[in-house]
Amino acid sequence: MIRLNELFPYQFDKKYSKPVAYFSMEFAVDQPLKIYSGGLGFLAGSHLRSAYELKQNMIGIGILWKKGYYDQERNQDQTLHVNFRDKDYSFLTDTNIVFPITIHGARVFVKAYLLKPDVFHTAPLFLLTTDIQENDYLAQTISHRLYDPNETTRIAQSILLGIGGAKLLDILGRETEIYHMNEGHALPMCFYLLDKYRSMDEVKKRVAFTTHTPEKAGNEEHSVPLLNSMSFFNGFTAKQVEEYVHPENGVLNYTLTALRFARRANGVSQLHGEVSRKMWGDYKGICEITAITNAQNKKYWQDEELAQALNEGDDQALVARKKELKYKLFRTVANQTGKLFNENVLTIVWARRFAAYKRANLLLTDYNRFLRIAQNSKYPVQIIWAGKPYPEDYGAINIFNEIYWKTKDLPNCTVVTGYELWLSGHLKKGSDLWLNNPRLYHEASGTSGMTAAMNASVNLSIPDGWVPEFAKHGKNSFIIDTANDQLTQESKDKIEAQALLDLLENEIIPLYYENPEKWQSIVKSSMKDVVPYFDSGRMADEYYTKLYK
Structure with missing residues (x-):
């Protein structure tokens, strides 16, 4: 015993x-x-x-x-x-x-x-x-x-x-x-x-x-x-x-x-x-x-070298380490998909459970406009999707497969399998932009963006779940404008898809390439603002002081 x-x-x-x-x-x-x-x-x-x-x-x-x-x-x-x-x-x-x-x-x-x-x-x-x-x-x-x-x-x-x-x-x-x-x-x-x-x-x-x-x-x-x-x-x-x-x-x-x-x-x-x-x-x-x-949990999720570079105010080390982590992720992606990504290119990741309300394919709603962004040689991007649909949710499985078919001929876009702790860590450390676009009020918390922020990945999100408690648009993250609540769900999806593409095309992607200093300041603000409040030490303490008391 x-x-x-x-x-x-x-x-x-x-x-x-x-x-x-x-x-x-x-x-x-x-x-x-x-x-x-x-x-x-x-x-x-x-x-x-x-x-x-x-x-x-x-x-x-x-x-x-x-x-x-x-x-x-x-x-x-x-x-x-x-x-x-x-x-x-x-x-x-x-x-x-x-x-x-x-x-x-x-x-x-x-x-x-x-x-x-x-x-x-x-x-x-x-x-x-x-x-x-x-x-x-x-x-x-x-x-x-x-x-x-x-x-x-x-x-x-x-x-x-x-x-x-x-x-x-x-x-x-x-x-x-x-x-x-x-x-x-x-x-x-x-x-x-x-x-x-x-x-x-x-x-x-x-x-x-x-x-x-x-x-x-x-x-x-x-x-x-x-x-x-x-x-x-x-x-x-x-x-x-x-x-x-x-x-x-x-x-x-x-x-x-x-x-x-x-x-x-x-x-x-x-x-x-x-x-x-x-x-x-x-x-x-x-x-x-x-x-x-x-x-x-910051100790489990945060890359130590990124944290050290931030604490020491060493921007050069922060940028260099981020490129190393992108390279590591891209080796994993290439091993799975045969697509080899470039660590100097802005990398967007959508990775979470494939539930309908999380809208994995929102980026593809206006497909021609999506292609315009994906194939822009002046401002190149790389996009990775990952996540597990519930095995009997055939609608979600169809979305997974649809993303695969729509991006399979694009060398800079891919969908990877095996979204578990290990891959999740690589995606957060190797992404520049962490995309979260659920239907508003449907995401209770959405914690993946916290661990992305700890690893120098900037949140691009609908203001749902934990995000309103953290996000300052253009300072530590980017917020997607939401549609009028009175509209039909279909209309809201279309409007919010355009808002997302607008934000990427007109603000985020040009900023990454034309103003790297500003980008770096957003990255650092994001890393500083996410801890200690969004480290689970605070949460575990609050359960004792607020819920168990």
């Missing part, structure tokens, strides 16, 4: 001694551990790293995904191919803890592995799996695929994370004061605590909740009879559930229910806090929704 006093390689800082368990469906702590899909995981990974650096009494609870999210590859014609491959990790510790939980009225055995703090310099992370010989094949598949498309499997995954995680803490004998749900996936945990304490007030004292998205897909919901049949409510009847959390029209929304169980909740940017209060504020029985802006 794991001894709790041996879990942490540090004495807790008194400010952070309250014992917290942090439940998340995904954690992106380092490239070799492929148990994440996107921003939620990147955020959770940075949180655990900063918890380690600040000596916080926090334990992570997640799932050991046997096949990860998926491996992003290419078909013979270079279009997107999704591959699911089994993964094993020799750096995880087998705790030898195996225990039963109930899913769909049946006993399912859960095994716990531990990512020790010294492996990747994170708070301890327990990872649960059902892929063990004690279970039949169907039960084993529960922990195979992150965000499995099958509805009942997804529900089972929530039970595994929520009830499995809470039960593990009891088996470990850890007295946990705060159960922090990073998004609503771990919701069954609340019903486990309700069964344990037999009081809604006692549960509310202990539950903190972070909501990450205004998107419907991110606010999961299922019918109460289905959840009941799946043992989601940990023994409570549908009638009792009705009395405790008042599901709307026989449908239980995870976010809304978490807001009724939690003592306090937060959005992940100041703007998202406002959006969340508007979304949920009219529903009865919800907790206070505050805002703690997301951040990323």
Whole structure:
């Protein structure tokens, strides 16, 4: 059995001694551990790293995904191919803890592995799996695929994370004061605590909740009879559930229910806090929704030589190092695509999850105008796209393939595969301009721009998520004008596409080539302004002082 006093390689800082368990469906702590899909995981990974650096009494609870999210590859014609491959990790510790939980009225055995703090310099992370010989094949598949498309499997995954995680803490004998749900996936945990304490007030004292998205897909919901049949409510009847959390029209929304169980909740940017209060504020029985802006771990993400050049005021070293990092990225791009880019050319990167609202192809909306910019020999540019669509989101996969087909004959434009931590780091360090153009109010935070700014890449963004808290147009970033909110979505997309192209053609690209000193001053302001506020040390501190207090 794991001894709790041996879990942490540090004495807790008194400010952070309250014992917290942090439940998340995904954690992106380092490239070799492929148990994440996107921003939620990147955020959770940075949180655990900063918890380690600040000596916080926090334990992570997640799932050991046997096949990860998926491996992003290419078909013979270079279009997107999704591959699911089994993964094993020799750096995880087998705790030898195996225990039963109930899913769909049946006993399912859960095994716990531990990512020790010294492996990747994170708070301890327990990872649960059902892929063990004690279970039949169907039960084993529960922990195979992150965000499995099958509805009942997804529900089972929530039970595994929520009830499995809470039960593990009891088996470990850890007295946990705060159960922090990073998004609503771990919701069954609340019903486990309700069964344990037999009081809604006692549960509310202990539950903190972070909501990450205004998107419907991110606010999961299922019918109460289905959840009941799946043992989601940990023994409570549908009638009792009705009395405790008042599901709307026989449908239980995870976010809304978490807001009724939690003592306090937060959005992940100041703007998202406002959006969340508007979304949920009219529903009865919800907790206070505050805002703690997301951040990323500087120690993990920032290139040390770039930081040193900035601190020493050595512009020459900063420019030289940036070119080295561009060269490194371009070798990776050439290896994948056969296109060899030039480190003296302005390089634009769009890289994030391929969700429809993020508008990966906005730059291509007016294709002729896009070509005019892409083929301008006086002011050359290079453009790279990267990101993983959800494997069953065929609309998003079509956008990925469309970008490939529309740019395949352009030697200076390409789309790359395998957007995980390692490639993400290369893209941020090797880009000059980090493009972010979601539909306004749809991006809760959008943290990738923070780590780009740390690495001398200037943000070009819609004023959504974290951006309004950081951006000063023409001083540390560039802001795309947004269309009138009353217009149709199609009209807004067209207007904002033209605003983006205007900005590139008339302001940004000429500035890069004609006024390198001004460009360099924007780069340096961006690097200085992004830390310390958007370093996750500030965020991890705020969770203790604002949410767990």
